[in-house]
Amino acid sequence: MNCPKIKSKNLSDFSSKVLAAVKKIPKGKVTTYKFLAQGIGCPAAVRAVGSALNKNPALIKIPCHRVVKSNGLIGNYRLGKRKKIFLLRREGIKIVGDRIENFRKILYRFKNKY
C-alpha cells in the first residue's frame, strides 16, 4: 500500500505514522483504532493499526492504552486487557466492565485528517 510517506529504518512507514499519531493523544482522553487509521490517511487500515501497536517498540513512551474500540469497549492490549484498564483508570478514565464510561466525552479526534 502507499499510504505511508515517512520512511524509517527500524519501523515500517506505516507503524511510524501510527505511533506518531498515538503520541498526540492527550492524557485522560482516548481515541479509537478507526479515528487513528483515518488520522494517518488510511481509514481502511484499522486492523493494521492494531498490528502496529501490538508490536509497539516503546510500550511506555507510546500511550497505546489510550486506543480503544469505536464502540466504547476497551479492546485488547499487548499486556492484556486488564493492564490496559488499569492504565486508563490511572489517567482518570472510568471503566465499567469492559466499557468506557462517558466514552463520547473523552473521545479524542484528530484534527488533521490526512
Place this chain on the structure above:
DNA sequence: AGTAAGGCGGGCA
C-alpha cells in the same frame, strides 16, 4: 513467496 493471524469496523439477522 504463500499463508495465517491480529489490540478492528461495519452491516445485517
Place this chain on the structure above:
DNA sequence: GTGCCCGCCTTAC
C-alpha cells in the same frame, strides 16, 4: 442489546 461474517492492511513464520 448480542452474534456472525466479511472485508481490510500489516506483520510474522
